[in-house]
Amino acid sequence: MSIKIRYFASLKDYIGHSEDEIIYEKALTVSEVWQQATQNKIKPQNTLVAVNMDYVSWDELVNDSDEVAFFPPVTGG
Amino acid sequence: MSIKIRYFASLKDYIGHSEDEIIYEKALTVSEVWQQATQNKIKPQNTLVAVNMDYVSWDELVNDSDEVAFFPPVTGG
């Protein structure tokens, strides 16, 4: 199972790059994706997550070829 | 005491003209001004009154050379 991961704004600065990809055998939750991709980095407070461009909760299961994005609270408008 | 009276919109149509003037000895309330000026015409429901371009109640006393205006509910905007 291949999962694409993206980081935006201050979270991209925190991680140090904007994209990751992980290959995994079993189904993962969004929380587990964070742990695998960031090698257990502490998750900044208020971090948001989207799967395939929709907001999800951290226990959501991720499917093959999903795009998972992590980012801080939005500040547009 | 001289009082100028103005009628607007549907009330002007109802009265048949747009202005009146009454000369009177004693102090009058707005209600009495209506009665004098219109010769006791029935006052249409919801008629509004302004003295010197400010909304007032019907028991307000009118002073010399005041302008009293009667009109229906406003419908601008």
Add this chain to the structure above:
Amino acid sequence: MTVIIKDTPINPYQDLQEYEETKLTKNNAIGASNIFIGTMRDFNEGDHVKLMSLEHYPGMTEKQLNKIIAAANQQWALIDILIIHRVGDILPNEPIVLVSAWSSHRGDAFDACRFIMENLKSKAPFWKKERLINEQERWVISNTKGYLTTKNY
């Protein structure tokens, strides 16, 4: 803070641009503006309307609108306010009223603009007479309520 009553067409976007370029001050503090434009529809109460005549009470109209602006300024932090209202004969699709509120913050701009519109509709002495396509004329009896939502944002 400007009130304009005129019997010539309102061109909302040109009028706003011109106002911002020539009259509006403190530009760099402006973070939000909320603009309302009221336009003549060609139907009302199920009838096709071909023309509308707007009567007003000169002097009282300006006095009441300025009181409404003063009340808005007491409640919200506003940088500027523009009210333009058309009088005389109006055709469908033409703007009747424009209200713009400039502020540093959106809450103030939205609230003030709406407050001004609701108060204008209930207190400013304007009256609409409609001419229907059968040439019948009638006074508009009352404005509809600009209900405030109970929905959550």
Add this chain to the structure above:
Amino acid sequence: MTVIIKDTPINPYQDLQEYEETKLTKNNAIGASNIFIGTMRDFNEGDHVKLMSLEHYPGMTEKQLNKIIAAANQQWALIDILIIHRVGDILPNEPIVLVSAWSSHRGDAFDACRFIMENLKSKAPFWKKERLINEQERWVISNTKGYLTTKNY
């Protein structure tokens, strides 16, 4: 219903006029439009800001904005909606966002425009980074609340 994300300047009044002339339909049914324009201020949290960079998540931004428009359409009777949002580098005084809601009635236009702005501010994936006059850069941490008034209209 149109969503535009662009890295070139928004000219609110020209963009609106052009949109109304070329894309907007059912003109004669429009009785009300409410427009919000968000502009970059040159101060924030007490500091002088000289430039702002707006990052976004291409694809998700459009998806979320279209969901917000769909939610607005479910709650209010709307004729059209336009959202324009700037990305990239922005200077003080330049517009960041424009939202316009066209309807037959003012309640719907006001409510929908505000609903869209509040939801855009909390759900659309945009992020602002400020450059201060001392060249220091910082991410904006969170949007302020567009408080809803408890005052009576």
